[in-house]
Amino acid sequence: MTRFQSRWVNVIIIGLVVILRLPTLWPSLYNGDEGYYGTIANDILDGGVVYHTAVDTKPPGMYYIYAGVFWIAGRNNLFAVHLLAIFVVVATALVVRRIGARVAGDWAGAWSGIGYAVFVHAYWPSDTLGANSEIFASLPLALSVLVVLQGQKQPVWGPMFLSGALIGVATLIRQTSAVNLGVMLVYLAYCWLIARTQSFARVLAAACGVMIGFIAAIAALAWYFQVQGNLHDAYLWALAFAIRYAQSETTFGYVLKRLVTVHLAVILPSGLLWYFGILQVLETVRSLWRRKPVSSEAILLIFWFGLSYLAIFAGWRFPGHYHLPVLPPLSILAGQAFARFVAGQRRSSQQRWRLIRTGIIAAAALPTIGFLLVAFIVRTQTLYFLPTVRHIVQETRPKDRIFVWGSSPQLYSFSGRRMATRFVSCSHLVGAYASRPREVRDRGKSVIPGTWAMFQADWEAHPPMLIIDTSAFDKFWSKHPMTRYPVLRAYLPGYRVESVINGETIYRRL
Numbered sequence: 001m002t003r004f005q006s007r008w009v010n011v012i013i014i015g016l017v018v019i020l021r022l023p024t025l026w027p028s029l030y031n032g033d034e035g036y037y038g039t040i041a042n043d044i045l046d047g048g049v050v051y052h053t054a055v056d057t058k059p060p061g062m063y064y065i066y067a068g069v070f071w072i073a074g075r076n077n078l079f080a081v082h083l084l085a086i087f088v089v090v091a092t093a094l095v096v097r098r099i100g101a102r103v104a105g106d107w108a109g110a111w112s113g114i115g116y117a118v119f120v121h122a123y124w125p126s127d128t129l130g131a132n133s134e135i136f137a138s139l140p141l142a143l144s145v146l147v148v149l150q151g152q153k154q155p156v157w158g159p160m161f162l163s164g165a166l167i168g169v170a171t172l173i174r175q176t177s178a179v180n181l182g183v184m185l186v187y188l189a190y191c192w193l194i195a196r197t198q199s200f201a202r203v204l205a206a207a208c209g210v211m212i213g214f215i216a217a218i219a220a221l222a223w224y225f226q227v228q229g230n231l232h233d234a235y236l237w238a239l240a241f242a243i244r245y246a247q248s249e250t251t252f253g254y255v256l257k258r259l260v261t262v263h264l265a266v267i268l269p270s271g272l273l274w275y276f277g278i279l280q281v282l283e284t285v286r287s288l289w290r291r292k293p294v295s296s297e298a299i300l301l302i303f304w305f306g307l308s309y310l311a312i313f314a315g316w317r318f319p320g321h322y323h324l325p326v327l328p329p330l331s332i333l334a335g336q337a338f339a340r341f342v343a344g345q346r347r348s349s350q351q352r353w354r355l356i357r358t359g360i361i362a363a364a365a366l367p368t369i370g371f372l373l374v375a376f377i378v379r380t381q382t383l384y385f386l387p388t389v390r391h392i393v394q395e396t397r398p399k400d401r402i403f404v405w406g407s408s409p410q411l412y413s414f415s416g417r418r419m420a421t422r423f424v425s426c427s428h429l430v431g432a433y434a435s436r437p438r439e440v441r442d443r444g445k446s447v448i449p450g451t452w453a454m455f456q457a458d459w460e461a462h463p464p465m466l467i468i469d470t471s472a473f474d475k476f477w478s479k480h481p482m483t484r485y486p487v488l489r490a491y492l493p494g495y496r497v498e499s500v501i502n503g504e505t506i507y508r509r510l
Contacts, residue, residue: 009114034078036424037062039409040056040063041069051236056428057237061133091139092328099146120327135324144166144180145304149297149300160210161212164184167184184207188210262320276337308326385410392417392466393415395466400466402419403468404468406425420458421459463509
């Protein structure tokens with residue numbers, strides 16, 4: 001590849017990401033998870049303490065990313081958040097390109113980067129376009145692999161320490177990123193026991209490096225939490241309660257349904273990427289079976305892909321955005337197979353190559369363009385809650401607290417009013433988690449011990465000026481009226497109905 005061609009590949013990658021994420025730069029595209037991150041970020045800026053004054057089961061990385069953006073660009077500046085997300089996706093695609101080029105040549109790297117830029121957007125905009133943890137965690141994970149590949153001919157310990165630290169950073173953004181620690185350790189074991197390319201001493205030093213780097217990243221934040229006095233709270237919510245949340249009850253029939261309607265539905269629009277990626281995996285496995293030489297880099301990519309794929313099954317829920325961390329290794333694998341395919345097909349007849357090229361372009365363009373159009377069409381529906389927000393702002397003072405019954409954290413973040421309780425979502429109080437069977441959600445039983453006692457203590461400390469009840473409007477919460485729960489029901493006589501906006505009932509304190 002010439003330098004001119006290489007520059008144009010970078011331009012194409014950047015252009016694709018910007019175009020496909022363009023809807024996020026309009027003010028009306030909003031993702032539900034952004035409400036959780038934004039609300040806790042605002043609480044941090046108001047002097048709150050993560051996992052103590054504002055709780056959820058996500059790791060803290062995204063809260064601090066949002067808080068940093070809000071501190072620099074202004075509260076609830078989602079334009080700035082989405083701009084940062086574009087930069088992160090571009091950087092990830094370029095790192096993917098670099099890994100692909102190092103493993104299999106310039107053109108394999110180019111197709112890897114382009115494949116990631118295209119297919120990371122090939123699903124419903126609500127899953128792919130949000131500034132979500134999967135998007136941000138993919139960059140340090142890809143960098144951790146690149147560091148190892150670039151450091152192979154240098155002293156082992158340093159690059160592996162940096163790789164482990166990057167995996168630690170990714171884990172602080174998304175818990176399941178920790179599986180990449182296993183990727184590195186299994187890869188090192190392979191280099192020593194099977195490939196025989198590394199001595200035991202070098203493998204031991206490398207393993208120690210990656211482990212110490214990982215621990216250092218986690219320990220640094222743990223020390224900060226210890227200083228804040230919320231280390232135990234962080235352990236409970238980001239680990240113990242997160243595991244309870246992931247393990248909350250489901251049914252075989254529901255899991256099977258999600259496998260078909262979500263898992264396969266995510267894979268189908270990216271079928272071209274999955275086809276060539278799996279093709280490359282099979283080619284590598286076939287070479288191993290026939291005892292042909294296989295590079296250790298190829299094995300590292302397969303381990304990375306395999307463990308990332310298994311992580312999708314955590315909690316047996318398969319949301320679309322859970323699949324995004326698989327795309328970096330899958331794109332690199334697919335780039336290798338696709339580069340060989342293109343080189344082979346170019347020797348075919350001109351007519352045959354023209355038909356193949358048209359089919360490939362269609363398989364890549366149709367899903368991405370389709371979902372891009374969907375993002376522009378449905379984006380105006382994502383800010384339906386703004387009339388309620390305007391009422392909250394008009395009828396309360398900046399220091400007043402409010403309470404939202406349901407899972408609508410955006411009412412906190414967009415109104416700029418602090419939470420009366422620590423619960424960003426009331427799902428933790430009643431166990432009504434998304435992507436769970438309806439019969440499980442409707443039981444009204446929390447999987448986290450002591451939540452109602454926490455709720456009561458917070459309410460007594462700062463009772464809300466307004467209660468916004470979303471249960472009548474939100475079908476997801478229709479089985480959970482406020483009167484169903486004794487602790488909350490006891491407070492309702494102190495409030496009167498003030499207004500009903502978009503089906504949401506607003507109560508004011510007497």
